[in-house]
Amino acid sequence: MKITDFIEYKQTGRKISMLTCYDFWTAKIVDNSSVDCLLVGDSLSMVMHGHDSTVTATMEMMELHTQAVSRGASSKFIVGDMPFLSNRGSLDKSLDNVLRLMRAGAHAIKLEGVKGNEALIQHLVESGVPVMGHLGLMPQSVNTLGGYKVQGKNQQQADQITEQALLAQELGCFSIVLECVPETLGKSLSQALQIPVIGIGAGVETDGQVLVMQDMLGTSEHKARFVRTYCNLQETLTQAFDQFDNDVKAQQYPNADESYPS
Ligand SMILES: Nc1nc(=O)c2c([nH]1)NC[C@@H]1CN(c3ccc(C(=O)N[C@@H](CCC(=O)O)C(=O)O)cc3)CN21
Ligand SMILES: CC(C)C(=O)C(=O)O
């Protein structure tokens, strides 16, 4: 998938699949799959580093993981997530951080919220950086929201999100992520916009879906309502680890074929 496909797929009604990806080995596997595009999400601070929110994600983390994904998934469109406050200082500082992600191998960047980011979004788009918006539940605001709750439940909130989404489009965003909203809002927003809306917990009527890879593989402890697990990797891996441990202790590993003859 390339940048121009986003609008084309929207126009032809072809749905867009996106997964988060944080490392080289899963990037190589997903590169060989039919999944359309990848997000090096700031959720990596939680999934890969064990932090309890995305607030502690750093540019260093995002840069290193984007580099690894980019080496593994050379055929995929890669979006890099701007970590908390990395785009909230001066324009110069924000540009510096965007450049770090682009140099690390991102083809586009994503940032949470439109309000307060208008000038930056416009400047990036004019500078040749595709920008993906992110509305609805914005996890970097967990400390002001008081938890990961469904957003846009009343009409006033829904109207506000719709307004922000239209503004994102106007400022030149090529797509937006819409997280954790009622499916009716997912549908109406997708219909209202010309750019594709990639949903996560926004119902089936959006223009595409994104999930955290570890959630869909079944290795995450917490399961939000929107998560569908496509395999039980937790169980598969535990079995493999226990089998190895057993074989070692029973001297069943290594056998002659796995040893060097004299
Ligand atoms: N592994 C992982 N997957 C994610 O999807 C994800 C992260 N981490 N980290 C950053 C954010 C946090 N996200 C979350 C986390 C929890 C819920 C959740 O459990 N929501 C409630 C909603 C309850 C309500 O308001 O009704 C749920 O029951 O689904 C949603 C999104 C999405 N993002
Ligand atoms: C959940 C997706 C949209 C995200 O922003 C992330 O993984 O950081």
Ligand SMILES: [Mg+2]
């Ligand atoms: Mg994110």
